Amino acid sequence: MRRRPGIGGLQTAAAARDQYRLLGENVAKLKMDLMKEQLATFRSQLEDFARKHKNDIRKNPAFRSQFHEMCAKVGVDPLASNKGFWAELLGIGDFYYELGVQIVDICLATRPHNGGLINLEELCRLLNQRRKSAREAVTEDDCLRAISKLKVLGNGFEVISVGKRKLVRSVPTELNKDHNEILELAQANGFVTVEEVARRLSWSSGRATDALETLLDEGLAMIDDGHRDGKRRYWFPCVSSISSFVGNETL
Amino acid sequence: MAGKWLPAAELTGSGRPVLHQGEVECSLLSSVDLECEDNPSSSFPLLKSGLLIVTTHRVLWIPPEGTTAHAIPLAAVSHVFTSSSSSKIKKKSIKTMFSSPRVRFQVSVTSEGRVDERGTGSMVMTLVLRGKNSDSDSLLGKLLEAWRGRAWESGGGSGSGKFDGGSSSGGLRMPVVGVAGILRKEQEMWESTDKSLQDAFQDLNALMSKAKEMVMLAEKMRLKLLSGSNNQGSVANDEDEMGSKEEMQDWLLSVGIASPVTKESAGALYHQQLSRQLADFVKIPLERSGGMINLIDVYCVFNRARGTELISPEDLLQACSLWKNVDVPVMLRLFDSGVMVIQNKSYNDEQVLSRIKSLALKPEALRSGISASDAAIMLGIAPAMAKEHLLTAESKGLLCRDVSPDGFRFYVNLFQDINLDDMYLVKDHSAYGAWRWRERERERASICEQSTKRLQPGVNVHTSLLMYYGNHAELPIFFPALETKC
Numbered sequence: 001m002r003r004r005p006g007i008g009g010l011q012t013a014a015a016a017r018d019q020y021r022l023l024g025e026n027v028a029k030l031k032m033d034l035m036k037e038q039l040a041t042f043r044s045q046l047e048d049f050a051r052k053h054k055n056d057i058r059k060n061p062a063f064r065s066q067f068h069e070m071c072a073k074v075g076v077d078p079l080a081s082n083k084g085f086w087a088e089l090l091g092i093g094d095f096y097y098e099l100g101v102q103i104v105d106i107c108l109a110t111r112p113h114n115g116g117l118i119n120l121e122e123l124c125r126l127l128n129q130r131r132k133s134a135r136e137a138v139t140e141d142d143c144l145r146a147i148s149k150l151k152v153l154g155n156g157f158e159v160i161s162v163g164k165r166k167l168v169r170s171v172p173t174e175l176n177k178d179h180n181e182i183l184e185l186a187q188a189n190g191f192v193t194v195e196e197v198a199r200r201l202s203w204s205s206g207r208a209t210d211a212l213e214t215l216l217d218e219g220l221a222m223i224d225d226g227h228r229d230g231k232r233r234y235w236f237p238c239v240s241s242i243s244s245f246v247g248n249e250t251l
Numbered sequence: 252m253a254g255k256w257l258p259a260a261e262l263t264g265s266g267r268p269v270l271h272q273g274e275v276e277c278s279l280l281s282s283v284d285l286e287c288e289d290n291p292s293s294s295f296p297l298l299k300s301g302l303l304i305v306t307t308h309r310v311l312w313i314p315p316e317g318t319t320a321h322a323i324p325l326a327a328v329s330h331v332f333t334s335s336s337s338s339k340i341k342k343k344s345i346k347t348m349f350s351s352p353r354v355r356f357q358v359s360v361t362s363e364g365r366v367d368e369r370g371t372g373s374m375v376m377t378l379v380l381r382g383k384n385s386d387s388d389s390l391l392g393k394l395l396e397a398w399r400g401r402a403w404e405s406g407g408g409s410g411s412g413k414f415d416g417g418s419s420s421g422g423l424r425m426p427v428v429g430v431a432g433i434l435r436k437e438q439e440m441w442e443s444t445d446k447s448l449q450d451a452f453q454d455l456n457a458l459m460s461k462a463k464e465m466v467m468l469a470e471k472m473r474l475k476l477l478s479g480s481n482n483q484g485s486v487a488n489d490e491d492e493m494g495s496k497e498e499m500q501d502w503l504l505s506v507g508i509a510s511p512v513t514k515e516s517a518g519a520l521y522h523q524q525l526s527r528q529l530a531d532f533v534k535i536p537l538e539r540s541g542g543m544i545n546l547i548d549v550y551c552v553f554n555r556a557r558g559t560e561l562i563s564p565e566d567l568l569q570a571c572s573l574w575k576n577v578d579v580p581v582m583l584r585l586f587d588s589g590v591m592v593i594q595n596k597s598y599n600d601e602q603v604l605s606r607i608k609s610l611a612l613k614p615e616a617l618r619s620g621i622s623a624s625d626a627a628i629m630l631g632i633a634p635a636m637a638k639e640h641l642l643t644a645e646s647k648g649l650l651c652r653d654v655s656p657d658g659f660r661f662y663v664n665l666f667q668d669i670n671l672d673d674m675y676l677v678k679d680h681s682a683y684g685a686w687r688w689r690e691r692e693r694e695r696a697s698i699c700e701q702s703t704k705r706l707q708p709g710v711n712v713h714t715s716l717l718m719y720y721g722n723h724a725e726l727p728i729f730f731p732a733l734e735t736k737c
Contacts, residue, residue: 020430027434034441038448039472045452050559053455058559061275061516062307062402066462068558073469078559097561104551152564154591156545172590173635175545180633183624218635219659220624236624 039074046076077102077130099138099146102127104157107170115178116171117207120144120159123168140166162206169210173218178203178211183220186236191224193231256287257366260311260322265530265579268320273402274308275510278393279517279524284379285312285321288355300381302520305393306510307402323358323376326368326403330357331395332375352387354378354394444468511557523577525562526570529553530579533593537581546571546583546591586639600643606630607644611663614689620653620660 049057050071057067071078079098106126110118120140127138147168150157156172173179181201186192197208212234215221224233261269270276285298298321304311310328313320332355355377359370380387447468451461458465512524529549536552537544546567554561562570571583571593584592610629611621627637641661644650650661 023430027437031437031441035472035475038441038444041448042469042472045448049452049455049458054559056455058513059515060459061277061510061513062400063459063462064559065273065275065510066466067458069466070462070469071558073466073473079561094561097563100564101551101554101561104547105555108548108551150547150550150564152568153546153550154585155589156591157547170545170547172545172586172592173588174586174590174592174633174639175543175636176633179635180627180631183628183634215634218623218638220622220634 043074043076046071046074050076050078096142096146096149099127099142100149102130103143103146103168104150104170106130107157107168111170115203115207115211116169116176117204117210118168118170120166120168143168160210162209165206167206167210173214176211176214178207179215179220182208182211182215183236186234190237191233191235193233195231256360257312257321257323260309260313260320262313262320263527263531265527265577266313267524267527267531268304268306268311268313270306270510271308274306275402276304276306276512276516277397278305278390279303279512279520280380280390281520282381283312284381286377286379288375288377303378303390305390305397307397307400310394323366324368324403325398327358327360327366327370328356328398329359329373331391331398332356333391333395352380354380354387354391356394511560513560522566522569522573525566526573526577527579529567529570530574530577530581532556533581537593537595542597543584543592543594546593549593588635600640603630603640604644604647604649607640608649608663611650611661614693617663617689618693620662622660 046067049067057064068078070076079102103123106123107116107118110126120143124138124140124143127143131138144159147157147159154172156170156175158169160167160169171178182192182197185197185200192212194205194208194212197203197212198205201208212221215236216223216234221234221236224235227233263269280303282300283303284300285303298312298314301315302313304313308325310323310325311320312322355375357373357375358366359368360372360374361367361370362372378390380390447461447464451458451465512521512528514521517524532553533544533549536549540548550564550567553567574582580596581593582596584594586592606629607621607626610616610626616625621641623634623638623641626641627634630637630640632640638659641650645652645661648664648667651664651666653660653662
């Protein structure tokens, strides 16, 4: 472009620059939209294939690994069996195994937020979100059935009832670090309340209650209901006495 | 010693082969001999009853024990004899009734006799199937399929150029000039992508033949999308349609095992090979979770890594229970509560026990014992786990329990230091000795303190100490040390 002197020239240049930028943005946006569209097709096709040709895919090891790679790269869950007649009737087939893997997957993914304790309803919702391609929705009953299949692998995964709600706990007591945090908290006064734990550690009250109840079962805590404010206090006789020197050790 | 003829293959810690990029196992068979027909039998080593693995790239032979495996690259195979083995069986002569089924193939060798794809000479190798119910026809079929697939040729990563250059296939190409040119180029790119997508997803065979391209396309889309959502906030917003960036990355992490052991490929060796693969796989999750991981978590992560090749919980449990028989660095542990975990063998109880002992020998612990929570804080593990360790320590005779209103507390075990024949003999370096010495120090210190507070220093301390030690006649008295201290 030939440079022209004067304010008029500058303005023209600026206007041209603006137009180029606008065009560039449009193209970029168009590109993005197009790609999203293509990706969506890609995904839905992959999902279809995963469902329809499951057995054929499994027969060919070389293709199978490529198929998995594709699924992983565009974010398709290759586990998409339908429940089917036999699965519903007898609980056989891959459906409940797949569901089990997906359930544990969700529990693992949400563990940093909830400490391994998740509401069954929420679990079900997340599960359906992930399996949106599958035709039929997964019910809570299906979840419970899938979880019961995991029983073979020990008691590390259980469904507990708190009031009317059902919670799924994926962290066994042996590996639960929540308890350590409560003990640390209790070192200050020798006791904690559910509210205090929930507030200080920003947990849900269900998570706090569950952890405290477990500590009670383990014989580490004692209940004190007699305080004036009417809130239940959990005393920890074990932490107050010699925690000071243990603290030195850990440092 | 066979390394002179055959290239070596790497093995993992648990005896599974290390596969190359893009290499997938097709078939496994145990008790197979590898023989060479042309070489005089004296010079070619005896490779007897090993594990044979046919992959898309190589034929691997792993000896029953030992850590060196041998590989024959399929690229070096020049011919596979298809008729010989099957025709022999058809004849049903007495000789073939009793001899083991064989699969023969010809490989190219260098002048020194080493198997190499660039070799000029050739020799005939024979696989002798010694297993009871090994099926030579299916092995031959798998070998042929892998050999004809020529997967090693496309493995070089040269496939990318093919896909990117797809737009220029029209022959006559418009020059790329100016804004319009750029736009047109973009347009062409998208059209070609669209077309290849459509072609690939016509049916399964089409997808299989285009699999490589599609994987590249998927990778390209993923990268663009990830970089795009970094720059433009608008893209990340409509999560429900696209799935957020985090989700995409989650998915990427979830694939890991390119060649999962399956019932189909491994047959009778299924559980054994599965157990080895699991041992290799579980290392990284174990490290991430601090040396101990819930079996159910492993079930999920392992299955995720296997993609569609799900294993059932029963199979997983069986694979874990086979670890007892093989030399692997991990083990399955069952708690009294019924919880099962996988832990490192190196995360052994010895170390934990020694730490518990040192904790129990601290002055305050000698006086008031340790609880599960003390141990939990010190070891950095959950209290229930710590209790488990304390109970183990008790059963090993390191600790004694004391159940009181204060709860469950553990003290260091002094009983084993006491000799029944001579109750008052205190061994010099025993725990009991240390405990008594500390107790005495403490009481003496408190007496000194009281004395200096209430009484004239230096005068009455002796008398009060005398009174104290008079009541504890069995204790040795050492005044000189006291005098200097007080």
